Structure formats: structure tokens, C-alpha cells
Amino acid sequence: MNSKKPIQLLRISKWFDEKGEKLRVLEDVSFTVHPGEFVCIVGSSGGGKSTLLRILAGIIEPSEGRIINMPTELGFVFQNFALFPWLTVHENIAFGLTMADLDKKQIETRVREEVKRIGLQGFERSHPKELSGGMKQRVGIARALAIQPQVLLLDEPLSALDEITAKNLRTDILFIWQQTHKSIVMVTHLVEEAVQLADTIVVMSSRPGRVHKIIKNTLPRPRNTRTKEFFKLVDEIEEQL
Numbered sequence: 001m002n003s004k005k006p007i008q009l010l011r012i013s014k015w016f017d018e019k020g021e022k023l024r025v026l027e028d029v030s031f032t033v034h035p036g037e038f039v040c041i042v043g044s045s046g047g048g049k050s051t052l053l054r055i056l057a058g059i060i061e062p063s064e065g066r067i068i069n070m071p072t073e074l075g076f077v078f079q080n081f082a083l084f085p086w087l088t089v090h091e092n093i094a095f096g097l098t099m100a101d102l103d104k105k106q107i108e109t110r111v112r113e114e115v116k117r118i119g120l121q122g123f124e125r126s127h128p129k130e131l132s133g134g135m136k137q138r139v140g141i142a143r144a145l146a147i148q149p150q151v152l153l154l155d156e157p158l159s160a161l162d163e164i165t166a167k168n169l170r171t172d173i174l175f176i177w178q179q180t181h182k183s184i185v186m187v188t189h190l191v192e193e194a195v196q197l198a199d200t201i202v203v204m205s206s207r208p209g210r211v212h213k214i215i216k217n218t219l220p221r222p223r224n225t226r227t228k229e230f231f232k233l234v235d236e237i238e239e240q241l
């Protein structure tokens with residue numbers, strides 16, 4: 001369903017009512033996510049990136065504009081993990097599946113697959129509070145993938161983690177993308193992260209959030225993050241922010 005069609009954001013604007021004032025958060029945001037594409041959204045803090053991702057996910061409505069071909073099966077990964085503290089790792093990952101039309105055995109198989117994929121073996125019976133930040137986000141990613149979404153939306157998934165943990169998980173996200181061919185839209189404030197991961201980088205300006213520039217990243221994969229070309233692209237984008 002829709003998996004072969006590009007997702008199109010058409011002139012999305014969003015404003016909130018703040019004590020009778022119109023707080024303009026997004027203005028005229030348009031871009032396309034092609035099937036299997038890795039898109040990163042970069043921009044400064046408070047620029048409306050999370051709001052945009054929530055609109056894409058259908059969690060909130062845009063004030064103006066529309067989205068075409070957004071699949072209903074989507075996975076969402078949060079910056080602060082947003083796990084259910086009273087559930088085990090297994091139950092957290094299975095959460096979205098309990099609402100799907102699957103029997104117990106199918107749910108078990110799915111959870112086992114995702115636990116293996118993301119390296120959580122042995123932690124199935126743990127609760128989130130017993131896990132490190134990196135492991136918590138692994139659960140967040142496994143939960144999002146368990147429903148087998150066509151598109152994965154990630155809102156600064158690595159920014160609450162130390163750099164070594166983030167680096168490992170970044171490599172894993174890339175591997176999962178290459179393995180599953182899902183479309184990914186990921187928000188980040190790290191330009192280097194966007195240049196390492198994305199096919200397309202949407203550079204946003206702030207207050208209200210607008211698309212400043214859309215950059216096609218043609219650096220060959222696997223990407224070497226130490227080359228002159230890599231740093232050149234990072235510098236070019238940082239100049240825009």
C-alpha cells in the first residue's frame with residue numbers, strides 16, 4: 001500500500017494559539033520522501049522539527065497544507081525513548097503488536113526477530129530502569145520496527161546518548177535501513193550525522209520553520225566520515241544554519 005509512491009509534504013504550515021497570539025511554528029514546508037530514501041531534517045532548536053515529524057506521523061494536524069501517500073504503517077522513535085516503565089523489554093516491543101491482528105505465536109516471533117536484530121538478547125525480561133540509555137533506545141527502535149512499518153520516523157534518536165553509544169547505534173540504524181529498505185525521516189541537529197546517513201538533507205531555518213535548502217547527498221556509500229568531500233559538505237550545510 002503506497003509503498004512505491006513518494007510521500008509528499010505540500011506547503012505544510014502550523015501555528016499554535018499562545019494566549020490569543022498566533023505562534024507560527026512552520027511555514028510552507030514542502031519536500032518529498034522517495035521510497036527507500038533516507039531523509040534527514042536539520043535545523044536549530046525550537047525550529048519546529050519535532051512538530052513537523054508529528055504532523056507527518058498524523059499525531060497532530062497541520063494548520064495548512066497536506067501530505068500525500070503517507071503510509072498508515074509507520075514507526076516512531078522518540079528522543080527521550082518514551083518506553084513504558086511498567087512493562088518489560090519484551091512487552092514494550094510487543095506493545096504495538098497487541099493491537100494488530102496477530103496471534104500470540106506470531107507476536108513472539110516478531111519480538112524475537114527484533115530483539116535479535118537490535119542486539120537485546122538476554123534483556124527481554126528487564127524493565128527500562130535497569131537499562132542504559134543506549135539499550136533503552138534499542139528498545140525504542142525495536143518497538144518501532146516490530147510493527148513492520150513502511151516508514152520510520154526518528155526524532156533526534158541519538159541526542160540523549162553519549163557519543164560512543166550514539167556512534168554504535170548510528171551504524172545500526174544505517175544497517176537496518178540497508179537491510180529493510182524502509183523510508184526513513186530522521187530529525188537531527190548534528191550536521192555530520194545527517195551527512196553520514198542521509199540521501200537527502202532538508203535544511204530548515206527557524207521561527208517560523210521553513211525549508212531553507214534541500215541538499216542531495218551523493219557521497220558514495222559506505223561513507224568515510226574523514227574525507228575532504230565529507231567535511232566540505234558538512235561545512236557547506238553548517239554555513240546555511
Ligand SMILES: Nc1ncnc2c1ncn2[C@@H]1O[C@H](COP(=O)(O)OP(=O)(O)OP(=O)(O)O)[C@@H](O)[C@H]1O
Nearest residue numbers: 016017023025044045046047048049050051052189
Ligand atoms: N502543542 C504546542 N502548543 C504550543 N506551542 C507549541 C506546541 N508544540 C510546539 N510548540 C512550539 O513550537 C515551537 C517549535 O517546537 P518544536 O518542538 O517543534 O521544535 P524543534 O525544532 O523540535 O526543537 P528542538 O530542536 O529543541 O527539539 C516551539 O516554540 C514550541 O514551544
Ligand SMILES: [Mg+2]
Nearest residue numbers: 049050051155
Ligand atoms: Mg524537537
